Amino acid sequence: MHLRILVIIFLFLSGYTFSQKTEGLTTVKDSLKVDGSLSLMANFQTGTIDETLLTGRGEINFKKNNNRLNLGLNYKFLSVEDFELDSDYYVHASYNLKEHNKLYFTYSVNISKANSYSLDYAFLTGPGVAWNIHQKSEQNYVDLGIYVGYMAVKFAPFNKHESASTGLRLRSHFPVTKTMGIRYSIDTYLSFSDSDYSGIESRLDVFFDISKSLKFNISYSVWHNSKEVPMAEKTNSVLTPGLTLNF
Structure with a gap:
C-alpha cells in the first residue's frame, strides 16, 4: 500500500512540476531545461467482483549543456477481491554526458520488481559508452550503447544472484507522418558468472498526436529471462493502449 501511494504521489508531482513552468527553471543563466511525460490509467470495479x-x-528529463539526467518510473498494480495478483514496478535513472556527440559516456541505475514473473527484485547499475548512429532531432534518432557493471537479481524460489554484468541498449525514434511517430528500444543483460541470468526486453511504442501535448499511444513490450523459474514463463508480453501527456 505504501508503494502504491508513493507511485501516485510521484506521478502527480511530475505533472504538477511541469505544469508550473517555474521561473527558476526557465530563466536560469545556464539554460536548464526540463521536460517529460505522464501516463496514468486506473480502473476500480465493485459489485460481483471487486477489482x-x-x-x-512517468518520465522527467533535466537537460543542461548537452548533458541529460533522466528519471523514469513504470508501475502496474492489479488486485481482485482481497488477492494482490500483480504489483510490478520499474525505476530507471541515467546520466548522459555530452549526449549529442558521436560517442558519449552514460551511467545508469535500474531497479525492478515483478510479481507477474516471480521476480522479487533486480538491481543493475554501471557505466557505459553509447554511439549516436543517426541523430537528426530528439524525434528522429538511433543510438546504441554497451554497459559493464554490477547486478543483483532474486527470483522467488532462489537465492540472490550477484555478479559483474554487461548489457546492450538500443534506442530509436522516428516520425512516420506529421501526427504519428514510432519509438523502439531493446535492453539486454548478461551475468558474467552464470549465463542463465540473462535476458532481453523489446518495446515498441506507436504515438498519434491528439494535440500539441496529448498523444494516444499503443505500447507492446516483450520480456525474456533465460532463468527457469517455477510457476513463471520465460517470455512475457503486454499490450497497453493509453493517453500520454507531454510537458
Whole structure:
C-alpha cells in the first residue's frame, strides 16, 4: 500500500512540476531545461467482483549543456477481491554526458520488481559508452550503447544472484507522418558468472498526436529471462493502449 501511494504521489508531482513552468527553471543563466511525460490509467470495479487496476508511467528529463539526467518510473498494480495478483514496478535513472556527440559516456541505475514473473527484485547499475548512429532531432534518432557493471537479481524460489554484468541498449525514434511517430528500444543483460541470468526486453511504442501535448499511444513490450523459474514463463508480453501527456 505504501508503494502504491508513493507511485501516485510521484506521478502527480511530475505533472504538477511541469505544469508550473517555474521561473527558476526557465530563466536560469545556464539554460536548464526540463521536460517529460505522464501516463496514468486506473480502473476500480465493485459489485460481483471487486477489482483494482492501476497502470502508470512517468518520465522527467533535466537537460543542461548537452548533458541529460533522466528519471523514469513504470508501475502496474492489479488486485481482485482481497488477492494482490500483480504489483510490478520499474525505476530507471541515467546520466548522459555530452549526449549529442558521436560517442558519449552514460551511467545508469535500474531497479525492478515483478510479481507477474516471480521476480522479487533486480538491481543493475554501471557505466557505459553509447554511439549516436543517426541523430537528426530528439524525434528522429538511433543510438546504441554497451554497459559493464554490477547486478543483483532474486527470483522467488532462489537465492540472490550477484555478479559483474554487461548489457546492450538500443534506442530509436522516428516520425512516420506529421501526427504519428514510432519509438523502439531493446535492453539486454548478461551475468558474467552464470549465463542463465540473462535476458532481453523489446518495446515498441506507436504515438498519434491528439494535440500539441496529448498523444494516444499503443505500447507492446516483450520480456525474456533465460532463468527457469517455477510457476513463471520465460517470455512475457503486454499490450497497453493509453493517453500520454507531454510537458
